[in-house]
Amino acid sequence: MEDVVIIGGGIIGTATAYFLSLEGRKVKVIERDPTYKIASFPLSLGGFRRQFFQKENILLGKFAKEFILNLPKHLKTKKNPKPTASMVANGYLLMFGPDKAEEQYKALINHKECEAGTKNIKGSALTNIFPYVNNEGIETATYTDNETEGWIDPFLFHGALKSKAQELGANFVKGDVKSISEINAKTIVSAAGCWTKELLKDIPVVPQKHTVFRVKCPKYIKEMPLTGDLTTGVYWRPEGGEYLAGSPISTFDAKDLEPEWNHFEELVWPALAKRVPMFEELKLTGAWAGYYDCNKLDNNAVVGKHPKYENVYMASGFTGRGLMQAPGIGRALTELITTGKYQTIDISVFGIDRVLNSTARPEPYVL
Ligand SMILES: Cc1cc2nc3c(=O)[nH]c(=O)nc-3n(C[C@H](O)[C@H](O)[C@H](O)COP(=O)(O)OP(=O)(O)OC[C@H]3O[C@@H](n4cnc5c(N)ncnc54)[C@H](O)[C@@H]3O)c2cc1C
Known part of the structure; x- marks a missing residue:
């Protein structure tokens, strides 16, 4: 045995x-x-x-x-x-609209009790730290800047x-x-x-297909954190002179791992361009999909x-x-x-x- x-x-x-x-x-x-x-x-x-x-x-x-x-x-x-x-410790920035703010304030109590070292900021003050972000519709945001996430x-x-x-x-x-x-x-x-x-x-627990897009933008901000916009579910981070951006929709019962290309034009690009205006100018350079191990x-x-x-x-x-x-x-x-x-x-x-x-x-x- x-x-x-x-x-x-x-x-x-x-x-x-x-x-x-x-x-x-x-x-x-x-x-x-x-x-x-x-x-x-x-x-x-x-x-x-x-x-x-x-x-x-x-x-x-x-x-x-x-x-x-x-x-x-x-x-x-x-x-x-x-x-x-190859750790890149750029941190995370998560942004929440008014509907999710109360829940996020409760989460912050847990962060504190776990000594997570996260920082909280009002949406209206977001551009003081992340000047490239359009803070419209953001009530509150949380981030780290002490190399504890990345x-x-x-x-x-x-x-x-x-x-x-x-x-x-x-x-x-x-x-x-x-x-x-x-x-x-x-x-x-x-x-x-x-x-x-x-x-x-x-x-x-079942496979849930999730697509990630690779995009190029004339302006590259190397120190950008992994940023999640919880008002749309779109998230992104820099990678080797380009950016990676995840689709807000993951699908069950996918027949293969072909990326959901239509998500880019319909969901991801509009959400990126709204939140970070310089992303208006981006160009799609690739995509891949993988399975989340989703607990339904x-x-x-x-x-x-x-x-x-x-x-x-x-x-x-x-x-x-x-x-x-x-x-x-x-x-x-x-x-x-x-x-x-x-x-x-x-x-x-x-x-x-x-x-x-x-x-x-x-x-x-x-x-
Ligand atoms: C696009 C995408 C982005 C993600 N981003 C992140 C992220 O930023 N951070 C993060 O923490 N996680 C992320 N995840 C999730 C993360 O990848 C998974 O949660 C994690 O890989 C699960 O690990 P695992 O070992 O359980 O599964 P897997 O990595 O899938 O490994 C399971 C292995 O089991 C083998 N196997 C299955 N059944 C059998 C069998 N019967 N006999 C023998 N071998 C078997 C498979 O071949 C496979 O190699 C992401 C996932 C995707 C798809």
């Missing part, structure tokens, strides 16, 4: 393999496509933030930043003594975690697991991303031991934030598996009973 088998070698499976290997567990990771062509993590924007509503998500965002900042220390190997995830290269991050896990003894193999029952191990972890329902039919119940993670099995754990349903939550979730699952309870961040609220009982606990700040 194997010790631990993890199904899925994406960012969650690999982070969990790393933390379990650190604790001396003998880990095997089974991944059906080691090129990760349609896995979510390589197609992500790499953003990490602490600006959420729920405390657990804020704390996982803080954990991510500490882990990424200390990545060379945690993940150096004999082969790669100086690993990097983005990383998802592929480099995954590679560094995988190399370290392998150095610690984890074994990554190619294989397509058709059913949990074919695995013979003391502990089984499902880290199958948006394909979780194929293995665990009672978990409402409440857009929040589903993590823990599955109550219907003796030895099956899972982590999925991150709905646009699995990359940044991977270190915290890998750590948390490892604590649960090795000690029976969470030690660093108590994420029992993300437990599986909640989805089996349909008790929603929504995280409103999905980008």
